[in-house]
Amino acid sequence: MTGIKDVAREVEMSTATVSRALRGLPGVSDETRSRVQETARRLGYVPSPSAAGLASGQTRTVAVIVPFVTRWFFAAVVQGAEEVLRERGYDLLLYNLAGDASARHRVFETSLLTKRVDAVLVLSLKPSSEELRRLQQLGRPVTIVGADLPGWATVRIDDHLAAATAMEHLLGLGHRRIGYVGGATEGVLDFTAPTARLAGYRDALLGAGLAADPALEANGEFTFAGGMRAGRELLERTDPPSAIFAASDEMAIGVIRAARELGLRVPEDLSVIGIDDHEMAGFFDLTTVAQPAHEQGRVAAQQVLRALSHPEWKPEQILLPTQLVVRTTTGPLNPRAC
Amino acid sequence: MTGIKDVAREVEMSTATVSRALRGLPGVSDETRSRVQETARRLGYVPSPSAAGLASGQTRTVAVIVPFVTRWFFAAVVQGAEEVLRERGYDLLLYNLAGDASARHRVFETSLLTKRVDAVLVLSLKPSSEELRRLQQLGRPVTIVGADLPGWATVRIDDHLAAATAMEHLLGLGHRRIGYVGGATEGVLDFTAPTARLAGYRDALLGAGLAADPALEANGEFTFAGGMRAGRELLERTDPPSAIFAASDEMAIGVIRAARELGLRVPEDLSVIGIDDHEMAGFFDLTTVAQPAHEQGRVAAQQVLRALSHPEWKPEQILLPTQLVVRTTTGPLNPRAC
DNA sequence: CTGAAAGCGCTAACAT
DNA sequence: ATGTTAGCGCTTTCAG
Numbered sequence: 001m002t003g004i005k006d007v008a009r010e011v012e013m014s015t016a017t018v019s020r021a022l023r024g025l026p027g028v029s030d031e032t033r034s035r036v037q038e039t040a041r042r043l044g045y046v047p048s049p050s051a052a053g054l055a056s057g058q059t060r061t062v063a064v065i066v067p068f069v070t071r072w073f074f075a076a077v078v079q080g081a082e083e084v085l086r087e088r089g090y091d092l093l094l095y096n097l098a099g100d101a102s103a104r105h106r107v108f109e110t111s112l113l114t115k116r117v118d119a120v121l122v123l124s125l126k127p128s129s130e131e132l133r134r135l136q137q138l139g140r141p142v143t144i145v146g147a148d149l150p151g152w153a154t155v156r157i158d159d160h161l162a163a164a165t166a167m168e169h170l171l172g173l174g175h176r177r178i179g180y181v182g183g184a185t186e187g188v189l190d191f192t193a194p195t196a197r198l199a200g201y202r203d204a205l206l207g208a209g210l211a212a213d214p215a216l217e218a219n220g221e222f223t224f225a226g227g228m229r230a231g232r233e234l235l236e237r238t239d240p241p242s243a244i245f246a247a248s249d250e251m252a253i254g255v256i257r258a259a260r261e262l263g264l265r266v267p268e269d270l271s272v273i274g275i276d277d278h279e280m281a282g283f284f285d286l287t288t289v290a291q292p293a294h295e296q297g298r299v300a301a302q303q304v305l306r307a308l309s310h311p312e313w314k315p316e317q318i319l320l321p322t323q324l325v326v327r328t329t330t331g332p333l334n335p336r337a338c
Numbered sequence: 339m340t341g342i343k344d345v346a347r348e349v350e351m352s353t354a355t356v357s358r359a360l361r362g363l364p365g366v367s368d369e370t371r372s373r374v375q376e377t378a379r380r381l382g383y384v385p386s387p388s389a390a391g392l393a394s395g396q397t398r399t400v401a402v403i404v405p406f407v408t409r410w411f412f413a414a415v416v417q418g419a420e421e422v423l424r425e426r427g428y429d430l431l432l433y434n435l436a437g438d439a440s441a442r443h444r445v446f447e448t449s450l451l452t453k454r455v456d457a458v459l460v461l462s463l464k465p466s467s468e469e470l471r472r473l474q475q476l477g478r479p480v481t482i483v484g485a486d487l488p489g490w491a492t493v494r495i496d497d498h499l500a501a502a503t504a505m506e507h508l509l510g511l512g513h514r515r516i517g518y519v520g521g522a523t524e525g526v527l528d529f530t531a532p533t534a535r536l537a538g539y540r541d542a543l544l545g546a547g548l549a550a551d552p553a554l555e556a557n558g559e560f561t562f563a564g565g566m567r568a569g570r571e572l573l574e575r576t577d578p579p580s581a582i583f584a585a586s587d588e589m590a591i592g593v594i595r596a597a598r599e600l601g602l603r604v605p606e607d608l609s610v611i612g613i614d615d616h617e618m619a620g621f622f623d624l625t626t627v628a629q630p631a632h633e634q635g636r637v638a639a640q641q642v643l644r645a646l647s648h649p650e651w652k653p654e655q656i657l658l659p660t661q662l663v664v665r666t667t668t669g670p671l672n673p674r675a676c
Numbered sequence: 677c678t679g680a681a682a683g684c685g686c687t688a689a690c691a692t
Numbered sequence: 693a694t695g696t697t698a699g700c701g702c703t704t705t706c707a708g
Contacts, residue, residue, distance in 0.1 A: 001452075001453075003700095003701055003702080004701065004702060004703095005701075005702095013678075013679085014678065014679045014680075015679090015701090015702075015703090016678075016679060016680080016681095016703080016704080017677080017678055017679075019702070019703060019704090020677095020678090020703095023703090027677060027678080028677070028678085029677060029678090032677080032678085044449070046448070046449050046450065046452045046453060047453070047701085047702080048392070048453040048700085048701055048702065049388075049391075049453060049454050050387075050388045050389075050391035050392040050397065050453065050700080050701080050702085051388075051392050051684090051700070051701035051702035051703085052701080052702055052703075053387075053388035053391075053684090053702090054386070054388040054389050054392050054683095054684045054685065054686080054700085054701080054702070054703090055683080055684050055701075055702045055703035055704075056684085056702080056703055056704085057684075057703095059388065061431075064432075068417070069407065069413045069416050069417050069420070070410070070413045070414055070417055070617075072408070075407045075408040075413050076408055078407050078432070078434070079406070079407050079408055079434055079436060082407075082432060082433075082434040082436075083434075083436065083438075083441075086433070086434075086441055086444070091431050091454070092431065092432045092433075093399075093429050093430065093431060093432075094402075094416070094420060094430045094431075094432045095420075095424070095430075096416070096417055096420040096421075096424075096430075098417060098420075098421065100421075103421075103424055106424070110384070111382070111384045112384070114339075114384045115339075115384060115385070115386040115387060115388065115685090116387050116429070224617075224618065224621045225620075225621060228621070254621070257621070279408075279562075280562065282563075283562045283563060283566070283592070283595070339685095341684095341685055341686080342685065342686065343685080343686095351694070351695085352694065352695045352696075353685090353686075353687090353695095354687080354688080354694075354695065354696080354697095355693080355694055355695075357686070357687060357688090358687095358693095358694090361687095365693060365694080366693070366694085367693060367694090370693080370694085385685085385686080386684085386685050386686065388684080388685080388686090389684070389685035389686035389687085389700090390685080390686055390687070391686090391700090392684085392685080392686070392687090392699095392700045392701065392702080393685075393686045393687035393688075393699080393700055394686080394687055394688080394700085395687095395700080453701095
């Protein structure tokens with residue numbers, strides 16, 4: 001295994017110079033640098049991250065803590081983060097909690113990360129106060145993605161605004177009786193988004209001079225199946241809504257399916273709008289409020305990398321824009337449907 | 339930052355003993371071990387992976403190389419692998435190639451992995467012969483998931499058999515004119531599965547005394563949208579098939595949608611079967627041949643870990659079982675449909 | 677611009 | 693059962 005010493009011997013220089021040359025540090029003549037690079041390549045030199053990490057205290061590795069890699073949003077964020085980390089020569093250590101409490105404990109509590117990574121990305125899960133203490137103790141940049149956590153660096157969308165955008169679209173089409181399919185507003189997952197979206201829904205109704213009707217709010221658990229159940233629940237009422245706003249595309253698709261099973265046409269009898277612009281949204285011609293999941297991953301990674309190179313950096317809250325994407329699952333209120 | 343030395347000083351023993359005690363190595367009295375553990379905990383000792391890696395040559399880290407984390411199969415495999423790695427105290431380094439040639443080059447060519455991981459999992463992508471050479475040079479356990487690569491350790495399903503199972507189901511229902519929607523049989527991705535599934539389709543037809551008709555084979559690119567296009571192509575023929583076997587559930591769902599748009603009822607006018615048992619398959623009541631994606635990740639991780647602890651270990655080809663899951667998108671041949 | 681030397685925090689013989 | 697002693701392969705002062 002050829003090491004820095006072999007390269008140094010070959011170019012007849014010290015390992016210090018070789019190290020500087022290879023890492024692009026100043027104070028090396030151009031000629032020396034290129035000779036070193038050429039020699040390193042020729043010898044097939046590969047640096048040892050362990051040795052570099054031990055000596056420098058930097059691992060060039062970022063931990064990404066995810067509730068489930070299998071959910072669209074998380075996978076997209078991971079993919080975005082991985083791209084920029086790789087471009088900058090950082091590695092991505094993935095911790096998938098998968099709803100497993102002991103996994104969670106191991107990652108957060110034991111400070112396993114302390115000497116292992118330079119920074120941490122936490123996706124959409126609500127750290128307990130104890131966990132937050134641990135994260136703080138790391139003394140390393142931490143960014144929360146997809147959730148609001150005052151005082152911490154975050155990257156997310158404005159969930160209240162996204163909901164308002166969806167509602168404005170439905171209200172603009174003449175709908176007045178609008179149902180909501182969301183998810184639990186408590187729990188360790190997605191802890192702020194469901195709450196903010198529900199608030200956006202209610203506020204939009206109030207803003208339009210309408211009363212929020214608790215009977216029109218159902219829990220779709222952020223899944224297809226849940227969305228379908230919730231949709232059926234709302235649509236089987238004696239006074240069903242003419243439009244449904246689902247807090248995620250998966251739930252919206254579930255709602256569409258429930259409508260179809262009940263013999264309702266979309267959008268003639270029921271308008272449906274979601275949030276996400278999931279890859280399947282286009283496929284289902286779903287009107288939705290698009291959120292840039294992939295971009296949130298990129299920006300979050302950029303944020304922690306910036307923090308690493310600027311020690312004086314202060315946590316920032318970054319909001320990424322959402323955009324209404326009108327497809328064919330929403331339409332004007334059909335008078336007969338009332 | 340408290341290190342092993344601090345613990346050693348506190349218990350008045352050598353760092354060697356502390357190291358042994360903490361790692362569960364033999365040759366430490368029970369009493370000493372528990373005193374060391376207790377003290378380490380009290381002092382908040384966290385080991386340094388860099389130092390341990392440098393001294394031992396082991397990183398307790400496994401690289402997982404994925405084409406796209408955002409595809410269901412890959413995400414599920416990663417999740418499965420992460421579970422067993424975490425249980426065993428290994429970390430997962432994720433490399434997402436995302437169709438980026440330079441990313442790919444960086445991961446494989448530069449032997450970046452050499453001193454960074456103890457083992458490698460490669461998902462469904464076809465390493466070039468140069469890349470295989472590099473992987474071999476690593477001198478570390480490598481397992482290929484979801485593809486067949488003679489001479490290498492692999493974990494996958496029997497794709498030919500899975501296709502045969504699907505075809506047998508359709509043939510048993512009386513279908514004779516059966517279309518196939520698959521993906522490219524060349525390329526760097528999923529390189530053996532599409533080929534084997536297509537062969538399974540053709541062989542099943544031959545086995546039933548039917549001729550394989552190239553006009554009934556379409557490319558759905560393993561995506562929803564592609565499946566829909568391919569489905570439309572087959573169904574708009576003057577002599578459309580009465581059943582379609584799609585090599586993945588996403589394509590099968592695309593086919594169903596194409597059928598619906600053409601006014602065909604499923605399964606009365608068209609039977610559709612897929613492969614995967616994707617999370618959406620149940621939602622669409624899709625008949626499919628289930629493959630254990632999550633389990634393939636688990637088994638692959640177990641395989642490399644076993645290889646790590648048994649140096650004499652020889653590469654194994656592991657086939658995981660598939661299972662026909664009959665739902666409602668397949669039905670008996672409708673005589674009128676002929 | 678380059679070199680010498682002292683670690684970084686552990687592990688792994690080899691002793692005792 | 694425990695201790696001693698070398699490193700592992702780099703980075704980083706501090707000199708020159």
